[in-house]
Amino acid sequence: MTNTSLLAPYSGGPIGRLPNRIVMAPMSRHRATEDGTPLPVVAEHYAQRASAGLIVTEGIWPSSRGQSGWRFPGIETAAHIEGWRRVTGAVHAAGGRIYAQLMHGGRHGHPLSRIDGDVPAAPSAVLVDPSRVHVRGGKADPVTPREMSPDDIRTAIKDFADAARNAVAAGFDGVELHGANSYLIHQFLADNSNLRTDAYGRGSIADRIRFAVEVVRAVADAIGAERLGLRLSPGNPQFGMAEADPGPVYRALLDEIDGLGLAYLHLTDNDRYPALADLRPHWHGTLIGNVGENGDPTTREAGEAVLAEGLADLVSYGRAFISNPDLPERFAAGAPLQEIDAAHLYTHGAEGYTDYPAMDREPVFAQTSTST
Numbered sequence: 001m002t003n004t005s006l007l008a009p010y011s012g013g014p015i016g017r018l019p020n021r022i023v024m025a026p027m028s029r030h031r032a033t034e035d036g037t038p039l040p041v042v043a044e045h046y047a048q049r050a051s052a053g054l055i056v057t058e059g060i061w062p063s064s065r066g067q068s069g070w071r072f073p074g075i076e077t078a079a080h081i082e083g084w085r086r087v088t089g090a091v092h093a094a095g096g097r098i099y100a101q102l103m104h105g106g107r108h109g110h111p112l113s114r115i116d117g118d119v120p121a122a123p124s125a126v127l128v129d130p131s132r133v134h135v136r137g138g139k140a141d142p143v144t145p146r147e148m149s150p151d152d153i154r155t156a157i158k159d160f161a162d163a164a165r166n167a168v169a170a171g172f173d174g175v176e177l178h179g180a181n182s183y184l185i186h187q188f189l190a191d192n193s194n195l196r197t198d199a200y201g202r203g204s205i206a207d208r209i210r211f212a213v214e215v216v217r218a219v220a221d222a223i224g225a226e227r228l229g230l231r232l233s234p235g236n237p238q239f240g241m242a243e244a245d246p247g248p249v250y251r252a253l254l255d256e257i258d259g260l261g262l263a264y265l266h267l268t269d270n271d272r273y274p275a276l277a278d279l280r281p282h283w284h285g286t287l288i289g290n291v292g293e294n295g296d297p298t299t300r301e302a303g304e305a306v307l308a309e310g311l312a313d314l315v316s317y318g319r320a321f322i323s324n325p326d327l328p329e330r331f332a333a334g335a336p337l338q339e340i341d342a343a344h345l346y347t348h349g350a351e352g353y354t355d356y357p358a359m360d361r362e363p364v365f366a367q368t369s370t371s372t
Contacts, residue, residue: 004308006300007332010053012286012313014226015263018053018097021307022328023266023288025318026056026101026176026231028072030346031353034136035115036061036074038083043090044354048325050096053314054288056176056229056266057087059103059183062163065121065155066184068105070113070136071348075100075163081170088171099229099263100167101176102160102219106184107145107193108239110135121148123188123211124195129240134346153200153211156184160215161222168223174263175223177215180233181268181293182241185212189249192242209253216257230257231266233293235273246273254282261285266316268293276311288314300331326358335359 011017031039046055061067061074074080084100091098107122112135114120122145132139148156164175179185187193188211194201200211220228232253234246243249254265264286269276276289289312292298303315320327322345323338330337344352 004304006303006307006315007328010286010313013263014261015054015286018314019051020053020328021314022053022303022331023314023316024049024052024055024321024327025290025316026058026103026178027318027322028058028069028346029353030069030071031348032071032073034071035079036064036067036072036076037079038073038087039348040086041350041354042073042083043087044350046087046098047090047094047096048354048356048358049321049327050091050094051326051328052096052321053328055091055096055098056231056316057098057100059101059178060084060163060167062102062104063159064115066104066106066159067114067116068103068108068120068183069134072103075102075166075170081166084167084170084172088173092171097173099174099176100170100172101178101231102163102167103178104156104160104184106187108133108183110140110143112136112140119143120145121152122146122184123148123193123200126193126195128182147196150198157211157215157218161218164219164223164228168227174227174229175219176229176231176266177219178231179212180231180266181236182239185215186233186236186241188212189253190241190243192240205249205252208249209256212253213256216260216262220260220262225261226263228262229264229266229288230262231268232275233268233270234275234279235270236268236293237272238294243273246275247278250275250279251282254279258282258284264288264314266290267312269311270294276306280311286314287312288316290316290318292318323356325356329359333359 109120234250266288268290323340341352
């Protein structure tokens with residue numbers, strides 16, 4: 001019988017035993033040096049949230065070729081690895097488990113926000129949603145990416161595999177490939193960002209999913225499938241993405257990788273396409289559900305409804321973990337949640353990052369709602 005409590009332990013497949021079913025979702029927070037090394041405060045931030053069943057880090061670029069934003073962290077150099085080793089050590093000392101999310105930006109990024117100062121590459125030369133982007137020194141108009149060559153594609157796949165090895169060397173329990181939210185893997189899957197006519201393009205569904213499958217297989221070969229998760233957001237319109245009929249594409253993708261023995265699938269749901277209900281039968285391993293993407297923050301009740309319906313084994317929470325480092329304990333106590341200090345979401349210090357108190361301290365951003 002399915003356990004419908006977020007606070008119940010979970011044990012299933014390669015992911016092992018988790019103390020609860022609450023996952024901290026990945027969230028970019030800009031707390032890295034300009035060369036991509038995580039700041040010392042990052043270790044404290046994640047250690048504070050170690051009571052989550054599992055932590056998934058913010059998106060980390062696998063190589064400078066995949067850097068999407070200024071002061072986003074990387075995992076390419078010895079300095080990066082050492083910086084993340086401090087993070088994983090702090091989380092493990094606090095009793096937590098932590099996966100690194102590998103995020104190649106693809107068409108995201110701007111010469112003013114990239115270490116290499118170059119124009120990003122993507123499946124096709126299609127401009128990201130033309131809203132102004134965050135760069136060093138302020139905001140700028142996005143740039144049209146160059147189309148990736150076959151060599152570029154092979155290099156990107158290798159970059160993911162190398163970054164996964166670096167993540168294991170840094171002490172992470174595993175890695176999550178970011179195949180969602182408009183980043184590179186998603187760009188190959190979506191209708192309007194992949195206009196290619198070669199084996200990675202529009203010829204068939206098999207062509208459209210090829211890059212995602214090859215990345216998954218390469219990383220599984222590099223570190224073991226049991227250490228690998230994949231995040232997908234079918235039909236997510238963020239940053240101008242368009243997928244007219246995501247179901248056939250994502251069913252085919254899951255059918256290709258379901259038998260590899262991955263640690264988990266991390267899947268976001270939305271009103272346009274009920275991904276959890278449609279894709280659950282195509283995934284026989286651990287499934288993390290996210291129902292707050294592009295909508296209201298997820299409540300405890302909404303998360304437990306996902307478990308009760310059998311749509312997922314674990315539920316990921318994003319915004320609630322920003323301001324509530326002890327979220328599982330607050331759920332257990334029925335305690336009110338704290339508001340987010342929005343002014344310091346994307347600054348570079350401790351304020352609005354590690355200064356949210358636990359329940360045994362006086363709250364500084366208290367609210368009466370228990371929404372997440």
